[in-house]
Amino acid sequence: MSPPADPRRAQLRRLKAYALAMLLAMLAGFIVSHINGERGIWAWVGAFCEAATVGALADWFAVVALFRRPLNLPIPHTAIIPRNKARIADSLAVFVRDHFLEPEALLAKLKVFDPATRLGEWLSQPAQARMLAGMARGWAVQALDLLDEAAVRRSIQGFVVAQLRQWNAAATAGELLGLLTADNRHQRVLDEGLTRVAHWLDNDKVRQQASALIVRYIRKEWPKLASTVDWVKPIDEIGDSLADRLARAGLEELQAILSQPEHPLRQDYALWLGDYMRRLREDPALAARVDALKQQVIDHPAVQDYVQGLWQRIHEYLHSDLSREDSVLAGHLERSLGRLGASIGNDPALRDALNQHMLSGAEKLTNRLRSGVTEHIAQTVKGWDENKLVEQLELSVGRDLQYIRFNGTLVGGLIGLLLHALTGWLKF
Numbered sequence: 001m002s003p004p005a006d007p008r009r010a011q012l013r014r015l016k017a018y019a020l021a022m023l024l025a026m027l028a029g030f031i032v033s034h035i036n037g038e039r040g041i042w043a044w045v046g047a048f049c050e051a052a053t054v055g056a057l058a059d060w061f062a063v064v065a066l067f068r069r070p071l072n073l074p075i076p077h078t079a080i081i082p083r084n085k086a087r088i089a090d091s092l093a094v095f096v097r098d099h100f101l102e103p104e105a106l107l108a109k110l111k112v113f114d115p116a117t118r119l120g121e122w123l124s125q126p127a128q129a130r131m132l133a134g135m136a137r138g139w140a141v142q143a144l145d146l147l148d149e150a151a152v153r154r155s156i157q158g159f160v161v162a163q164l165r166q167w168n169a170a171a172t173a174g175e176l177l178g179l180l181t182a183d184n185r186h187q188r189v190l191d192e193g194l195t196r197v198a199h200w201l202d203n204d205k206v207r208q209q210a211s212a213l214i215v216r217y218i219r220k221e222w223p224k225l226a227s228t229v230d231w232v233k234p235i236d237e238i239g240d241s242l243a244d245r246l247a248r249a250g251l252e253e254l255q256a257i258l259s260q261p262e263h264p265l266r267q268d269y270a271l272w273l274g275d276y277m278r279r280l281r282e283d284p285a286l287a288a289r290v291d292a293l294k295q296q297v298i299d300h301p302a303v304q305d306y307v308q309g310l311w312q313r314i315h316e317y318l319h320s321d322l323s324r325e326d327s328v329l330a331g332h333l334e335r336s337l338g339r340l341g342a343s344i345g346n347d348p349a350l351r352d353a354l355n356q357h358m359l360s361g362a363e364k365l366t367n368r369l370r371s372g373v374t375e376h377i378a379q380t381v382k383g384w385d386e387n388k389l390v391e392q393l394e395l396s397v398g399r400d401l402q403y404i405r406f407n408g409t410l411v412g413g414l415i416g417l418l419l420h421a422l423t424g425w426l427k428f
């Protein structure tokens with residue numbers, strides 16, 4: 001189906017025909033007045049038509065010279081627009097750059113516009129926040145549908161495994177232990193562990209298990225001694241007594257450790273932990289053993305299966321949630337946008353900060369775009385087909401240019417009458 005005809009083209013042809021008709025009428029009037037001897041009224045008609053013809057021809061030449069060579073004659077300084085297309089393109093690009101992309105002018109308009117306040121008002125409307133969240137939900141679903149799941153799974157697995165293989169596990173473990181030991185946290189960890197051991201030793205069930213273990217060991221290793229002891233005192237009572245004494249001794253030692261910040265065990269523990277952290281960071285042999293353990297974990301089939309199924313589980317959850325109208329993620333986004341709009345409206349400091357960031361970003365973007373947009377406009381105009389350029393410009397301003405021809409014809413005729421009257425007055 002061909003595009004509809006441009007109505008400007010028919011209008012321009014009609015006005016050109018009117019202008020040509022006026023020229024021919026003036027030329028005919030001049031000829032008729034000359035045939036009639038240019039006496040009386042014909043003298044005035046001849047003066048008017050003669051000057052009008054000259055004016056019409058001059059304006060016709062001026063109008064045509066803008067777009068093409070009059071009568072295809074190689075007259076200098078004609079076909080001005082197509083011959084100067086490159087210069088026009090550069091001038092237009094510079095004009096746009098200096099008047100539309102001037103940073104100071106744009107920033108001044110943005111300051112008056114107050115984009116942060118308008119953004120807050122817009123987001124504060126539930127319908128707007130819901131619409132924006134819905135659009136984001138639709139885009140996210142489309143993006144998930146476009147992804148090649150098999151390719152993504154392979155890519156995620158390759159990326160995760162590669163990162164894990166490059167990871168220096170020993171150094172990370174050393175840094176992690178360094179964080180855990182900061183501000184004597186390791187001593188608090190030790191206290192917690194010792195407290196749990198103390199609770200364990202103070203348990204009757206644990207003591208009974210320890211007593212049974214002692215009795216079983218004695219009967220196994222020293223059966224004759226166990227038989228002899230049974231004649232004096234039941235060995236079960238001896239086991240209970242030993243277990244109780246061991247528990248009390250352990251509890252006393254644990255209480256001493258817990259109550260004495262400078263206890264030798266604490267110092268030995270701190271020295272051992274510090275040395276181990278240093279070795280994790282500096283000892284190549286220990287680092288190699290940790291790395292070998294890491295590689296075994298990475299190559300384990302369970303780890304490989306987990307990594308392979310990671311994207312599938314994420315994809316299924318995201319697609320299932322985002323496909324619903326009552327999407328949890330979209331609802332969270334909608335509420336967050338609404339809260340953001342309310343915060344912007346109620347917090348002048350936040351508005352000022354957002355405006356400042358927007359103005360700073362706009363200034364940086366404008367400075368980056370100025371040269372690129374200028375060059376783009378210039379190259380685009382230079383790349384236009386000359387005939388198309390002339391046609392579009394003529395359709396845009398040709399109507400007014402034809403009125404110049406009308407005015408030139410009438411003004412020329414009036415000047416002719418004025419000169420004829422002046423000439424007659426001087427003769428008189």
